[in-house]
Amino acid sequence: MDEQEALKRNGTERAAILLLTLGEADATQVMKHMGAKDVQRIGAAMTQLQNISRREVTHILEQFTTTIEGQTSLGVGVDDYLRKVLIGALGEDKAGGVIDRILFGRSSKGLEALKWMDARAVAELVRQEHPQIIAIVLAYLDSDQSAEILAQFPQWLRTDVIMRIATLDGIQPTALHELDEVIEKQFAGNTGALKSSIIGGVKTAANILNFMDSSQEGELVEQIKKVDEPLGAKIQDLMFVFDDLASIDDRGMQEILRAIPSERLLLAIKGADEEVKQKIFNNMSQRAAEMLKDDLETRGPVRLSEVEGAQKEILALARKLAEAGTIQLGGKGEAFV
The missing domain is CATH 1.10.220.30 (Flagellar motor switch protein FliG, alpha-alpha superhelical domain)
Structure with a gap:
């Protein structure tokens, strides 16, 4: 059951759980490399987490190729933890506004707000x-x-x-x-x-x-x-749309697939072009590809908005990887780097 719960978590929730298992110093260093949008989303997710079991945490950390030891205390004193991490990552002046926005709904001042x-x-x-x-x-x-x-x-x-x-x-x-x-x-x-x-x-x-x-x-x-x-x-x-994923080389597709939760991938490829589906299947292990195909066949109808939302998440990830130089995207015209 804990493994199933872990699989249901979206990327933001998994990142929040990962950061909550780190010490304040390490979490601070990670958040320093995040954009404003990511800090807000993950910070908000942290405040919503409650009663996270150790087994669920272990399942999530295994996906980050990390192991944990000892008892966790997730969900306890999150507000104070988040305040310390954000101050360490952003500085006291900027963090004050972010904390207000996340915890209390108050907006900060200035253009950055x-x-x-x-x-x-x-x-x-x-x-x-x-x-x-x-x-x-x-x-x-x-x-x-x-x-x-x-x-x-x-x-x-x-x-x-x-x-x-x-x-x-x-x-x-x-x-x-x-x-x-x-x-x-x-x-x-x-x-x-x-x-x-x-x-x-x-x-x-x-x-x-x-x-x-x-x-x-x-x-x-x-x-x-x-x-x-x-x-x-x-x-x-x-512009780069979901069907353009078929033009990515195999190494690039594998990088993307490593970072996508299986549930989001399943949603995204429902109704996708057959060429894109085949590209994805070809870059998975045979067992993983067969499981995904079975899930596609047994999954009932889903809202178009859910499918498009999952596709947008994957495209956003692909663009981030491209901007970091990890992969190269081939769009409808010249390369999108």
């Missing part, structure tokens, strides 16, 4: 601003969060904003000043975290679209092509 805010809240914050300001904000944030924010806007504004992101070549001083004023007005905090830098561009626009629902993603690309056919084609060339 946007990364910790709910997508709907950020959308409301910038909705009335000029589309160029919205484009700069979304280009600055993580692509998955930007996709969620973009989904809150009407179609015409989505198209306008994503085209501005695609053609954005850094931040002009006037636009940066305007952005500073907007954030200052809303938070009355320090906006010095954002410096003039090269953000935006076709690749950023493509990454944001990759995180959107398939229907919204398709509509946006078509709308962009109607306005600017070459720009729409450039964005589409850099």
Whole structure:
């Protein structure tokens, strides 16, 4: 039963359990290498864990090729543990806002706070601003969060904003000043975290679209092509969808499969292109492939949104591995690295 419970855990929950088994110093070092989104998600998951059995912990740690010894005390004093780890990883000033956001639902101040805010809240914050300001904000944030924010806007504004992101070549001083004023007005905090830098561009626009629902993603690309056919084609060339996994070399596919929980993989490949399924089966052991095929046959109908959600998780993982240089992705056009 404990093994079954462990298999049901998603990647965020498994990471939270792993960090809770480490000492504060080691957990701190790990979290220093995480992005804002990952820290928030894993931190929130830590606070939700209760009564985790030692056997379940062992099953999860075996998947990280790690063993544990001694009794665990997961679920006891998590708030205090999380506070110490976050302060060690982020520093006391920044950690204060993160802790407030995770534990008490209070938002921190300053431009960096946007990364910790709910997508709907950020959308409301910038909705009335000029589309160029919205484009700069979304280009600055993580692509998955930007996709969620973009989904809150009407179609015409989505198209306008994503085209501005695609053609954005850094931040002009006037636009940066305007952005500073907007954030200052809303938070009355320090906006010095954002410096003039090269953000935006076709690749950023493509990454944001990759995180959107398939229907919204398709509509946006078509709308962009109607306005600017070459720009729409450039964005589409850099987009990477689930069926493109078939173009990854075997070593790259094996790297991806090692990091995907079996339950999420099962969901993702339901309804996937046969070429993708075969690529996945070919890069698993014969026994694992047969088990996955059996699970596919016996698994009942699932919501399309669940399938797409699992596929987006795997694509996000693939992009992270590509950015780290571990694998190379082949998209619809040139290589996506």
